[in-house]
Each structure stands twice: as C-alpha cells, then as structure tokens.
C-alpha cells in the first residue's frame with residue numbers, strides 16, 4: 290500500500306510479513322563477468338546461483354501466501370474428479386463469472402488450444418499487442434497477428450494512462466479490410482506485457498466488445514495480469530475509484546467470450562486455464578485438452594497448484610495484493626527518472642522497463658541494444674533482467690532480421706519478493722551504468738535458434754566490452770562488490 294510520509298514523499302509499504310525467506314548471495318564482479326560469458330551474454334542462460342536479484346520475470350516467481358501453501362497441503366490428488374478442481378471452478382465462477390473452467394499446464398498451452406480450435410491458415414488475429422508465445426502459436430497455425438494499438442503505445446516517454454487500449458478505428462478498418470470471417474477472434478491482453486506492462490481501460494474494453502459483437506467476432510481475453518490491470522483502472526479511470534478490485538475484475542471478465550491466463554502471474558502459481566460461458570466453445574476445446582494437457586480436472590497441472598490457484602484467484606482481488614507489484618514498480622521507475630535513467634512511462638505492471646534505445650543510443654538496433662543492456666546490468670549489479678527487444682523477435686522466412694518496436698531491458702518485480710533496499714541497490718547500480726554507458730557496445734549471435742531464439746541464443750560482446758565494463762566497475766567499487 291502506498292503510504293505518504295510526513296515529508297510528503299510516498300513509499301510503497303509491504304502489506305505482509307516475510308515468514309519464509311531464501312538466502313541469496315552477491316557474486317563479485319569478476320564472477321559476474323565470467324558467468325555472463327559462460328551464458329553467451331544471454332541472461333536466460335545464467336544459473337540462478339550466480340544471480341543476486343532475479344528480476345528476469347514475474348512468471349511463477351511471485352511469493353505465495355500462507356493460505357496458498359496451506360491449500361497445497363490438503364490437495365485432493367486424483368486423476369479424475371479431484372475436489373481441488375471443483376474448488377478452482379468455484380473460484381473461477383465467483384471471481385470471474387465463468388461456468389466452464391479448463392486447467393492447462395501454463396498460459397502458452399491455452400494459446401496452443403485456442404490456436405488449434407479457432408485459428409486457420411490465412412486468418413488474421415487483431416490484438417492490442419502480441420505476447421511472444423501468443424504470436425508463436427497463432428503464426429504456427431498459419432495466421433497473421435495484427436497489432437492495432439493506439440498512437441501513444443510505442444512512445445516510451447508518454448503520459449497516456451491506457452497504452453494497452455485498442456485503437457477502435459484500426460479495428461474497424463481491419464474488419465473491413467479482411468472481413469469478419471477471416472478474424473477468428475480479437476484478443477485483449479491485460480497489463481500488456483511487451484509494451485511495458487501497460488493497462489487498457491474498461492471503457493476501451495466495452496467499445497472493443499461492442500464492435501466485435503456487431504460482427505460476431507468473439508473477444509478472447511488474456512487475463513494473465515488481470516488484477517494489475519484492475520488496480521490501474523481503479524487508480525486511473527474515471528468512475529472506478531470507488532469500485533473494488535473484485536467488482537472491476539468481474540466487469541472486465543463479463544466482456545470476454547473466452548478467458549485464458551497464465552496462472553504464473555496474477556494468481557502466483559504454476560499453471561494456467563481457459564474459462565468460458567459457452568458450452569460450445571468448452572466442448573470444442575475439451576477434445577484437445579485431453580490430447581495435449583491432461584484430463585479436464587487437472588489439465589497438466591499439479592493438483593497442488595490447482596488448489597493454490599483457487600486461492601490465488603480469490604486473493605488477487607485484494608487491493609493490497611493487486612497493487613503490490615505496481616506500487617513497487619512505480620517507486621522504482623520514479624527513482625530512476627529522478628536520476629535521469631531512461632525508463633518507460635507511465636510505470637506499468639509486472640516490471641520496470643528501461644528504455645535501451647535511449648540508454649544505449651550510441652548503438653545501432655542491429656547490435657541488440659536491449660540484449661546488451663540486460664547483460665551490462667548483470668555485470669554491474671548481479672541483477673538479472675530480461676531482453677525485450679529485437680532478440681525477442683525471430684527472423685522472417687527469408688532470414689531477415691525483424692526489428693522490435695521497442696528495445697527494453699525488463700526488470701520484473703515479482704509480487705512480495707523484493708524489499709525497498711534491494712530496489713534502491715538496483716537504482717544505484719543502474720544509475721552508475723548509465724553514467725558509464727559509453728563502455729557498453731553491441732552483441733553478435735554466435736548460436737541462433739530459429740524459433741524463440743531469445744531463450745537459448747548465445748551471443749558475444751563486440752570488442753570484448755564486458756571485460757572493460759567490469760574493470761571500470763571494479764575500479765569504482767573494489768573487487769568484492
């Protein structure tokens with residue numbers, strides 16, 4: 290919860306006690322240099338033991354609550370008909386309002402099933418913005434992803450509060466251009482991940498739904514980060530300040546024909562699901578659910594996680610839970626702005642996004658600014674961030690580089706995991722790095738997988754800049770920091 294201090298400053302205060310903790314270590318800079326070289330300058334390939342603050346992702350890394358852990362202890366392990374499933378289905382009904390719930394092993398499995406059932410070669414899938422796994426699944430099914438965001442979405446220095454909105458005129462144009470029969474559904478992603486965790490407004494969601502319904506186009510809602518989006522609606526959208534997170538979530542979900550999510554985000558577990566009120570959709574999806582995931586009462590998830598997800602769904606409607614990551618991110622972004630470090634504004638959900646295109650403006654995009662920045666942040670701090678830029682795009686069919694709209698180094702803040710002093714540490718080292726940014730040069734692939742190359746690709750530092758950066762760091766802070 291944000292608390293205003295007597296000096297007028299606002300700080301986020303943790304609304305929980307840390308009863309179980311995990312020890313971490315800060316490897317010295319020489320080891321960090323060695324580790325990033327062993328990992329091919331790809332932060333995905335670092336071993337966690339070499340990481341001080343793991344801000345790679347919020348996926349599956351939120352701190353679970355005592356009630357979630359307790360629920361796991363009483364899970365009903367059964368292949369079919371588990372009570373745990375019925376608890377999940379009841380939570381989905383209460384929190385989101387859907388009659389049919391299908392657990393899947395994680396969010397991308399839901400995308401796989403949706404692609405399998407609804408997407409045909411030649412189709413066009415409009416959405417506010419793609420997510421990596423979404424794009425991969427829909428394109429593998431032969432469709433084209435069409436991003437129809439508004440004019441401010443890609444502006445990293447914006448004051449627009451709802452950069453996750455769909456541009457209605459572009460949506461109408463797409464329907465006219467391709468025809469509704471080529472559009473299997475329109476997809477709205479809550480707290481739009483790849484453009485900086487930016488929310489959409491409920492007003493926009495209502496308008497998208499209305500236009501889609503006029504053309505009999507179903508609305509597919511990616512609710513992986515729905516509670517953060519609901520928090521932003523409460524904070525930012527006119528008419529919602531007095532509504533509860535629960536009411537806002539309910540209103541959002543009521544507009545979805547099909548809802549799916551990665552349970553690894555807002556619900557703080559490892560799993561995912563699809564939910565709907567349409568018996569027809571349910572029947573069509575269920576056929577493939579058993580083929581690819583598992584029996585519909587566990588869907589490839591551990592039953593323990595099914596129980597924890599039921600609790601997590603209810604807990605994400607708590608204001609202090611929904612706001613815990615956004616408030617820390619707002620603080621993090623605000624402190625970096627004070628120090629002149631280029632970050633994405635407004636602060637979003639899930640992560641603090643550093644704008645690598647401005648941070649490393651001396652590098653061309655072909656040298657992977659975001660990847661170079663993520664590696665440099667690790668060398669300078671032991672903080673692991675994620676590249677969200679051109680490395681996260683795959684080459685086109687002709688082998689040409691596809692440049693990302695944005696070059697971002699994403700510092701995720703999983704819920705309830707980090708403390709304010711750890712954020713201050715990251716702010717300090719990022720500021721130091723910004724002052725020494727001229728030492729950071731580009732990267733070049735030495736091993737490049739064809740699909741989702743950001744996971745396993747190995748790169749090298751041009752002109753061995755990693756060693757230069759480590760040397761400058763050591764001369765300022767000594768060998769043990």
Ligand SMILES: *Cc1c(COP(=O)(O)O)cnc(C)c1O
Nearest residue numbers: 395396397420422482513551553
């Ligand atoms: C994480 C995420 C996914 C994919 O979910 P996984 O559980 O990682 O497979 C899909 N959409 C959004 C918005 C996400 O954040």
